[in-house]
Amino acid sequence: MGGGNRHESGTPLPKLAAGPVGQQIHSIYKARLAQFSGNGEYSSQSLQAAIYDGRASGEEYVKLQVYSPPDQSRPTFEEATSHEFKDTHVGASFGPSWSTHWIKLEIKVPQELRKKEHLELHWDADNEGLIWTEDGEPLQGLSGGGERIEWVLPDSFRDGKPHTFYIEMACNGMFGNAIGNSIQPPDPNRYFQLKVADIVAVNLDARALFVDFWIIGDAAREFPDNSWEEHRALQVCNDIMDTFIRGHGTQDSILQCREVARKYIGNVDSSKVYESEKESLVYAIGHCHIDTCWLWPWAETKRKIARSWSNQCDLMDRYPEHRFTCSQAQQYKWLETLYPKLFGRVKSKIREGTFQPIGGSWVEHDTNLPSGESLVRQFLYGQRYFESRFGERCKTFWLPDTFGYSSQLPQLCRLAGMGRFFTQKLSWNNINIFPHTTFNWVALDGSQVLCHMAPDDTYTASAHFGDVKRTISQHKSLDQDDTGLLVFGKGDGGGGPTFEMLEKLRRCRGISDTTGLLPRVKMGDSVEDYFARLEKKAANGTEFVTWYGELYLELHRGTYTTQANNKWNNRHSEIMLHDIEYLATMATIKDNSYKYPKREIDDIWEDVLLCQFHDCLPGSCIEMCYRDSDELYAKVFKAGSQLLDNALSVLGVAANTSSRDPYTAINTLPWPRAEITKIPDRQNEYAVVRGGPGVVSVEALSSTSKSTASIEEVEEGIFHLSNDQYKIKVENGSISSLLDILEDRELIPNGQKANQLVIFDDKPLNFQAWDVEVYHLRTREELRPSGKSKIVEQGPHRVSLVTEHKISEKSWIKTTISLAASIENQPSYIEMSSEVEWRETMKFLKVEFPVDITNTEASYETQYGIVRRPTHYNTSWDMAKFEVCCHKWADLSEAGYGVSILNDSKYGFATAGNMMRLSLLRAPKAPDAHADM
Numbered sequence: 024m025g026g027g028n029r030h031e032s033g034t035p036l037p038k039l040a041a042g043p044v045g046q047q048i049h050s051i052y053k054a055r056l057a058q059f060s061g062n063g064e065y066s067s068q069s070l071q072a073a074i075y076d077g078r079a080s081g082e083e084y085v086k087l088q089v090y091s092p093p094d095q096s097r098p099t100f101e102e103a104t105s106h107e108f109k110d111t112h113v114g115a116s117f118g119p120s121w122s123t124h125w126i127k128l129e130i131k132v133p134q135e136l137r138k139k140e141h142l143e144l145h146w147d148a149d150n151e152g153l154i155w156t157e158d159g160e161p162l163q164g165l166s167g168g169g170e171r172i173e174w175v176l177p178d179s180f181r182d183g184k185p186h187t188f189y190i191e192m193a194c195n196g197m198f199g200n201a202i203g204n205s206i207q208p209p210d211p212n213r214y215f216q217l218k219v220a221d222i223v224a225v226n227l228d229a230r231a232l233f234v235d236f237w238i239i240g241d242a243a244r245e246f247p248d249n250s251w252e253e254h255r256a257l258q259v260c261n262d263i264m265d266t267f268i269r270g271h272g273t274q275d276s277i278l279q280c281r282e283v284a285r286k287y288i289g290n291v292d293s294s295k296v297y298e299s300e301k302e303s304l305v306y307a308i309g310h311c312h313i314d315t316c317w318l319w320p321w322a323e324t325k326r327k328i329a330r331s332w333s334n335q336c337d338l339m340d341r342y343p344e345h346r347f348t349c350s351q352a353q354q355y356k357w358l359e360t361l362y363p364k365l366f367g368r369v370k371s372k373i374r375e376g377t378f379q380p381i382g383g384s385w386v387e388h389d390t391n392l393p394s395g396e397s398l399v400r401q402f403l404y405g406q407r408y409f410e411s412r413f414g415e416r417c418k419t420f421w422l423p424d425t426f427g428y429s430s431q432l433p434q435l436c437r438l439a440g441m442g443r444f445f446t447q448k449l450s451w452n453n454i455n456i457f458p459h460t461t462f463n464w465v466a467l468d469g470s471q472v473l474c475h476m477a478p479d480d481t482y483t484a485s486a487h488f489g490d491v492k493r494t495i496s497q498h499k500s501l502d503q504d505d506t507g508l509l510v511f512g513k514g515d516g517g518g519g520p521t522f523e524m525l526e527k528l529r530r531c532r533g534i535s536d537t538t539g540l541l542p543r544v545k546m547g548d549s550v551e552d553y554f555a556r557l558e559k560k561a562a563n564g565t566e567f568v569t570w571y572g573e574l575y576l577e578l579h580r581g582t583y584t585t586q587a588n589n590k591w592n593n594r595h596s597e598i599m600l601h602d603i604e605y606l607a608t609m610a611t612i613k614d615n616s617y618k619y620p621k622r623e624i625d626d627i628w629e630d631v632l633l634c635q636f637h638d639c640l641p642g643s644c645i646e647m648c649y650r651d652s653d654e655l656y657a658k659v660f661k662a663g664s665q666l667l668d669n670a671l672s673v674l675g676v677a678a679n680t681s682s683r684d685p686y687t688a689i690n691t692l693p694w695p696r697a698e699i700t701k702i703p704d705r706q707n708e709y710a711v712v713r714g715g716p717g718v719v720s721v722e723a724l725s726s727t728s729k730s731t732a733s734i735e736e737v738e739e740g741i742f743h744l745s746n747d748q749y750k751i752k753v754e755n756g757s758i759s760s761l762l763d764i765l766e767d768r769e770l771i772p773n774g775q776k777a778n779q780l781v782i783f784d785d786k787p788l789n790f791q792a793w794d795v796e797v798y799h800l801r802t803r804e805e806l807r808p809s810g811k812s813k814i815v816e817q818g819p820h821r822v823s824l825v826t827e828h829k830i831s832e833k834s835w836i837k838t839t840i841s842l843a844a845s846i847e848n849q850p851s852y853i854e855m856s857s858e859v860e861w862r863e864t865m866k867f868l869k870v871e872f873p874v875d876i877t878n879t880e881a882s883y884e885t886q887y888g889i890v891r892r893p894t895h896y897n898t899s900w901d902m903a904k905f906e907v908c909c910h911k912w913a914d915l916s917e918a919g920y921g922v923s924i925l926n927d928s929k930y931g932f933a934t935a936g937n938m939m940r941l942s943l944l945r946a947p948k949a950p951d952a953h954a955d956m
Contacts, residue, residue, distance in 0.1 A: 049248070052261055056240045059264045060233060070233055073272050076140075077224035079133045080113070085220050086129040086185075087111045095121045097322055099361075100159045104189065111217075117148065117192060118214030120200040121323070121647075126152075126190040132181055132222055139224035142176040147219040150196055153330045155189040161365050163337050164330025165190070166197055166518055171334070172219065193326060197516035199318030199645065201950070206790065208952040209318065209645055228277050231292065234523065235284035236263055238530040241488030242287070242541070252540040259287045288533035294344040294546075296532050303545035305494045306553045307509040307528055309335065309347040311519030312424060312482055313354065315386050315636040316648045318516070318950060325357045327517035329365055332358065332378075335519050336368050339377045342525045344546035347512075350382025350421045352408035353633055359412070373413050379549050380409050383417035383441050385632040389640045390422070390429040391583065391908040392590065392930050394597045395886030397635060398431070400628050402439035419443040419550055420472070423482035423510070425637040426793070427576035427908070431886045433466035443554040444472045445508070450480035452577040453788075454903040460500040460507065461557065465571045467888040473557055473567065478507040483514035486524035488541070491531045495542040503567050504560060508553055509544065573890055580906040581787065581795040583931035584867075584942040585642030587955050589649055592656040593640055594928040596631045599663045600624070602691045606670035609717065617673045620666050627666075630659050643792045646951040674718070686723070690715025699724070699820055699843045709820040711846060724820050730844040734814055734822035742812060744822050744853075747845040751853065755808045756780075756826030756838060761853070768875075770922060772937065775873040778840065778855055780806040780828055781940075785867040791947035792954060797905050799867060806830060820844050833862035852925070861955055863946040872939040874922045876915045881934035883909035894934045906933050906942070915939055 058065045066072065079085070088108035092098050103125040117124045128144075136142060146152065152165035154174055163174055180186050192215075194200075200209035239256050246253035263280045270276020289296070311331045315324050335347045359366045372378035384405040390398065406416045420432070420441045425448060436444060444464060449457040457476070464474045477484075478498040484490040486509070494507040511528075512520040528544055535543035561567060584590075603624060610617045634652050638644050676687045690696050690712070697713040702723070711722045732746040744751040752760035757776035762769055771777050784802035787794035809829035816823035823841040830836060836859040845851040861868070880891040885908075894915070896902040909932040914923040924932075924939055931942030947954050 049257070053243055053257055055264070056236075056243065056260050059260075059267070060236055060240070068272075070229060070236065070267065070272075073229040073277060074226055074233060075223055076226045076229075077136050079136060079222040080220065082112070084131050084133055084222055087113075087217075087220060088127040088129075089115075089117075090125045090127070091117075092123050092125070095123075097123050097326070098125075100155055100189070100191075103191070104159075113217050113220050116214040116216045117150075118194050118212065120194055120209060120211050120213040121320075122194045124192040124194070126192055127187065128190060128220075129185045129187050130176075130180070130222060131183065131185045132176070134183065136222060136224050137181045137183065141225045141227050142180070143173040143223050143225055144176055145172050145219050145221045145223045146174070146190065147172040148192060148215045148217040150215040151193045151327070151330060153191045153193075153326065153333070155191060157187045157189070159364075161329050161333050161362055162188075164327075164334050164518070166513070167215075168196065170197075170513070171518060171521055173223075176222070191326070193323065195319060195323060197513070197518060199516075199950075201318065204949075205318060207949045209647075209950075226274070226277070228274070228281065231526070232263075232277055232280050232284065234526045234530060235281060235288060235291075236260060238488055238527055238534065239263075239284060239287050242534060242538075245489055245492060246540060250540060252538055255538065256287060259283060285537075287538055288530050289537035291526075291529040291533040294342065294529075296529050296536070297344055297546050299536055301536060301543060304506050304542040305491050305509050305544040306506060306548055307486065307491075307511060307544050307546050308548075308550055308553075309338075309345055309520040309524075310482060310510045310512045310514065311335065311347070311349055311517055312387075312512075312514035313349075313351075313517040314424075314515055314638055315351065315353060315633070316651070317638040317644055319645070320647050320651050321633075322651075324354070325361055328354050328358050329362045331517040331519045332369055333365055335378065336365075336372055338520060338522060338525065339372055339375075341522065345520070345525055346377055346379060346547060346549055347519065348379040348381045348421070348550055350380070350384070351386050352382075352384070352405040353386050353629070355380065355412065356408060370413070376549070379551075380413055381417055381419055381550055382421035383409065383436075383439055384420070384422075385629065386636045387422055387425065388632065388635040389582075389637045390425055390432055391427050392593065392640050393635045393886070394594075394910065395431065395435075396601065397597055397632065398429070398435050398886055399438075401632055401635070402435060402441075404625075404629060404632060406439055416440050419445055419554060421445050421550070422637075423447050423477070424515075426579040426582050426641055428574035429886055430467050430573040430890050431888055433464050433472040434468050434470035434887075436472050437470045442472050442558075443551075444474040445476075445550065446474070446574075447477040447480060447482055447510075448576055449476065449574055451579075452903075454577045455899055457574075458499060459568055459570060460498050461504050462500065462568045462570050464574070465569055467572070467890075471569075473554060473561070474570075475508060475554070475557065477510050479509055482510045484509055484511040486511040486520070486527045486531075488527070488531060491528070491542060491544050500568065503565055504557060506553070506556070508550065573885075575904060575907075577903040579641070579643075579790065579793040580931070581785075581791075581867075581945055581947070582641030582643060582793055583906065583908045584795075584929070584945050585792050585947060585954055586644075586649060586951070587928070587944055589634070589640065589642060589652055590930060591928040592652070592659075593631070593634065596627075596634075596656060596659050596663070599660065599667070600627060600631065603627075603663055603666045603670070605691050606667060606674065606689070610670040610673035614673045617670075620669070623662060623666060627659050627662055630655050641793075642954065643790075644951065646953055649951065676718075686710060686721040688712045688719050688721050689717060690719045692716060697846050697849045699730075699846060701821075707816065709843075730846060731819035732822045732842050732844040733818055734816075734824060734842075736814070740811060742814070742824055744824065744840065744842045746842055746851055748851050749842065749853065751840075751842065753812065753824055753840060756812055756828065756840075758840070758853075766920065768920070770874050770876075772873050772875050777872040777874070778838070779871045780836065780838065781869050781871055782806060782830065782863075783867040783869070785865050785945060785947070791865070791949045792945075792951065795867060795906055795945070797902065800905065806836070809835065815839065816841065818844075830861075830866075830868070831863060833860075835860050836868075857943075859944065861944050861946065863944075864948060866946045867942070868944040869940050869942050872922070872924055872941070874915060874937055874939060876917050876920070876922055876937055878915060878917050881939070882914040882916070883907065883932065884912050885910060892934070894936055896935075905935070906931055908932070913939060913941075 089111040198205035201207040242256035384401040750762040806828040812826040893901040
């Protein structure tokens with residue numbers, strides 16, 4: 024009896040607790056972490072308050088003057104600094120949108136800061152900027168809005184004397200000038216206030232502890248709750264906070280906190296953290312995706328390149344492990360032309376192996392819409408540039424952000440010397456999850472490339488703990504290979520990796536080596552090193568899974584149609600370039616004195632390739648980008664017309680058709696042709712053109728020619744058009760009957776109408792210019808004629824009927840159905856052309872052709888091939904292709920017979936059952952509020 028504390032043996036029990044000890048409430052101790060590193064109500068008592076060890080501002084230490092160029096001009100350094108500068112100050116506002124302001128800074132470090140460990144200029148006007156030396160060398164970009172606002176001051180600035188440099192301020196944010204949602208149309212009157220222009224002393228130990236705590240805290244938040252590693256991380260974080268509090272936040276307490284952190288992450292203060300020989304699974308590569316135009320024009324992209332790439336050169340000097348890769352030969356050429364000093368700095372980093380060109384193409388282009396020849400030229404001009412400037416061609420095709428991938432890319436990549444392909448965009452699918460991460464992608468001809476898609480589902484990772492973790496946890500090909508690429512850095516609007524990202528990755532590596540569980544990350548290798556390891560595995564017997572045919576993106580289907588004028592320019596410039604090269608070659612053969620215009624053709628091709636960038640050609644840019652592309656295409660067509668005239672002159676073919684001399688025609692296609700064509704500049708005069716390729720015969724047709732076409736109104740509003748091959752019945756502007764005379768076959772199903780204009784409500788879930796969703800098909804509405812159909816040509820060589828349809832109070836469309844006389848055994852065709860006044864809002868205009876054909880697949884022209892797609896919705900993969908891309912034609916055929924729809928410059932198409940539907944116009948309001956207007 025009693026309260027004795029002895030064993031029966033008489034030995035005393037050890038006293039382990041001085042009093043009651045409760046179990047930690049896990050959620051409370053985890054929530055506590057935000058107090059230490061956050062900007063909340065305790066920030067003045069937390070680590071945040073210790074990071075900055077002094078600050079100087081005001082005119083005594085930071086004197087500011089400004090020169091504001093007129094309008095939206097972007098003068099060079101030499102031009103800008105030759106002007107008078109006027110005083111300005113923190114709190115001043117600069118604008119409007121897209122304007123440029125050059126700030127001249129004269130800074131003097133005060134006595135009390137000169138012996139501080141680390142000094143930075145902090146500059147934040149919420150917009151982009153570029154720091155220049157007094158003698159005109161670009162040093163580093165600034166992002167604004169709290170990101171990348173610091174520039175490390177040189178030690179030479181500690182002499183107490185004033186030092187001068189410049190900041191070129193661009194009045195746009197990283198993502199243009201929209202207010203709120205960045206993909207809305209830009210605000211033309213946005214102004215930017217200069218908020219910070221300070222000299223700041225930084226406590227590097229406190230800043231390092233901040234990153235330590237950040238990453239260990241992520242381990243506490245993201246490791247499994249039932250893992251000892253998660254529990255250990257939470258204890259370490261709370262120990263760090265307790266140590267800091269007990270030491271009253273002194274420098275000694277900060278150093279003690281870092282020692283506590285090292286128990287979990289090890290020593291992470293240098294690149295030596297990567298020197299252990301332990302096997303890595305995650306290979307991190309810095310990247311800066313810069314959209315060549317998107318929410319900003321080309322002119323701003325040129326400056327984004329300088330801002331972003333100068334940042335990376337600076338980081339390479341500070342972080343030996345940093346490897347940075349960047350694509351797009353056009354961007355390198357702009358840097359070479361506009362920033363030669365910075366280009367020299369980039370070249371030196373390329374020679375060192377730290378700055379790594381990649382991609383092999385002129386721009387990161389769309390792959391759905393450009394012709395096969397355009398894709399070839401993207402690689403030809405890209406690889407030619409990389410080899411000429413840097414001594415070697417690229418081995419990996421790098422295309423992370425394009426809206427689907429043509430089935431012919433593996434073949435063209437192989438021919439361009441690239442057997443590797445990197446992307447990630449299919450992770451955006453909104454219906455089906457793409458099943459592979461690392462696989463062999465097989466083209467129509469059987470060519471293969473080894474493909475890797477970033478498992479983290481982004482090309483702009485922030486290098487968080489979670490990014491490293493997801494690179495393995497989201498990897499879909501672990502059965503074949505358990506490694507993944509982590510592509511990190513600010514992107515789309517440029518910027519690239521930051522010093523915080525590189526510091527975080529060091530700590531992630533430290534956790535893997537010291538504690539474990541987190542996949543081990545490696546820095547210092549290239550993308551080519553990564554693919555070389557995959558290829559070695561394949562050579563040693565690993566069988567990577569295969570994917571045959573196109574990589575269809577189940578999103579952004581509206582880009583096949585948006586910005587119709589831009590797509591017309593692309594198609595017709597491609598045709599023109601083909602004709603120029605064909606005729607120039609013929610002229611070279613005929614006349615030795617004729618000089619093939621290679622340089623001029625190269626210049627035109629580079630302009631066309633630039634316009635095929637993956638936001639420009641698809642139609643997802645802001646309005647000012649299309650003003651730029653219209654101007655560039657006008658230049659292309661002017662230069663191309665002159666080259667055509669020169670070649671035709673050598674060939675003895677006059678471009679002027681005003682005389683009555685015999686006509687000459689040239690067939691530039693690679694097969695013979697025979698067709699009736701209108702004689703230019705002649706009213707209702709036609710000729711038969713036969714032969715080819717090359718110069719062909721031209722036979723003017725008289726009114727008594729044997730082959731004829733006829734038209735008559737058989738009842739009010741009902742017309743019959745016919746030639747030797749077809750009989751067509753048109754009612755209210757639509758084709759209700761189409762009889763193939765030779766086959767005695769009716770093509771239009773009973774009760775249905777071809778050439779039927781239809782309009783749909785077009786409000787996607789997101790991304791107006793990009794997307795059209797499957798539910799838009801539920802809103803189909805037929806357009807009705809607003810007046811009588813009229814005969815506008817009555818033969819005998821061609822007949823035409825025009826009908827006007829009212830779309831709304833603001834919009835109308837006139838459609839002309841034409842039929843030419845048939846010629847000998849050549850197939851004829853029915854032609855439809857339209858003139859439209861389009862002033863709609865979020866509507867989608869299409870034209871339908873129901874045909875009496877049955878097949879479960881339809882065929883579509885693609886680059887150098889034919890792609891077959893389902894006409895049914897059996898599976899979700901089939902249904903996802905409710906809108907697809909085609910080039911010049913789509914075909915629905917059964918055994919021995921079929922129907923093809925040809926187009927002039929349209930790319931969106933759908934075949935559902937026996938309904939063939941060509942997409943004509945869209946009316947999205949963002950990011951271009953006047954798209955297709």
